[in-house]
Amino acid sequence: MTGLKALSPKKQIRSKGKIRFSVFCGTSVDGFLARPDDTLDFLNAGEGVPHGFPEFLNSVDVVVIGRRTFEVVRDLGHFGLYGKKPVAVLSSRPLDLSSIKARLEQMSGTPHEIAAQLEKRGFRHAYVDGGITIQRFLLAGLVHRITVTRVPVLIGQGIPLFGRLPHDIYLRHLSTRSYKGGLVQSEYGVDGPSGTQSRKKPQAFLPEKRKTKK
Numbered sequence: 001m002t003g004l005k006a007l008s009p010k011k012q013i014r015s016k017g018k019i020r021f022s023v024f025c026g027t028s029v030d031g032f033l034a035r036p037d038d039t040l041d042f043l044n045a046g047e048g049v050p051h052g053f054p055e056f057l058n059s060v061d062v063v064v065i066g067r068r069t070f071e072v073v074r075d076l077g078h079f080g081l082y083g084k085k086p087v088a089v090l091s092s093r094p095l096d097l098s099s100i101k102a103r104l105e106q107m108s109g110t111p112h113e114i115a116a117q118l119e120k121r122g123f124r125h126a127y128v129d130g131g132i133t134i135q136r137f138l139l140a141g142l143v144h145r146i147t148v149t150r151v152p153v154l155i156g157q158g159i160p161l162f163g164r165l166p167h168d169i170y171l172r173h174l175s176t177r178s179y180k181g182g183l184v185q186s187e188y189g190v191d192g193p194s195g196t197q198s199r200k201k202p203q204a205f206l207p208e209k210r211k212t213k214k
């Protein structure tokens with residue numbers, strides 16, 4: 001993969017919306033991607049039942065991961081996970097990728113700058129991974145679809161999938177499936193550019209209005 005270059009954060013480049021970013025990850029029921037020390041053993045509580053990852057991976061043409069996820073995958077020697085897809089590793093610091101036999105390049109910049117670079121190169125569907133990285137792309141309004149597979153375990157502390165937000169982001173529930181072993185997978189669409197634009201106030205949890213006697 002060539003041409004994925006670090007961009008100056010001063011340039012106000014915006015994606016033209018030609019590329020979609022999708023999330024596909026596994027969490028504990030209490031919402032953690034990994035333990036505080038980056039270990040992932042708790043994901044085995046789902047008994048490793050197939051739940052659509054190869055099919056999802058086939059649907060993307062590039063993978064975008066955060067530096068911390070990259071380090072974990074590298075240390076585990078698991079780059080085969082991404083098949084032959086090109087992988088962009090995001091980091092603001094120099095990374096030595098030379099020893100890794102995978103289609104890897106480093107990128108940095110705002111999510112829109114990264115999206116613009118990728119779409120200019122013809123990529124149309126990206127798999128975005130890593131908690132902080134996902135949160136930044138979500139806030140930029142670039143995430144189109146979120147598939148979370150909850151593993152039946154609570155771990156109490158760890159690295160969260162989602163974080164603090166300056167505003168709500170509304171999701172559209174698309175489907176939920178359960179698998180043998182207790183995995184529960186839910187798929188959501190993210191509404192509009194920020195997920196908050198054209199949305200009416202949700203009524204589901206508001207108290208019903210009392211009928212007044214005439």
Ligand SMILES: NC(=O)c1ccc[n+]([C@@H]2O[C@H](COP(=O)([O-])OP(=O)(O)OC[C@H]3O[C@@H](n4cnc5c(N)ncnc54)[C@H](OP(=O)(O)O)[C@@H]3O)[C@@H](O)[C@H]2O)c1
Pocket residue numbers: 024025026027032033034037038039040043065066067068069070072073090091092093107108109110111114129130131132133134136159
């Ligand atoms: N359970 C699962 O399905 C699953 C999936 C993915 C990851 N994980 C695990 O979850 C943990 C993820 O950790 P995390 O949320 O702290 O990190 P992360 O998103 O993997 O990495 C965060 C780092 O990515 C870099 N980064 C992100 N956006 C950037 C941008 N726009 N420009 C430049 N650099 C950017 C920054 O690196 P610098 O600090 O170098 O600038 C940032 O500190 C890991 O343990 C990983 O193994 C689990």
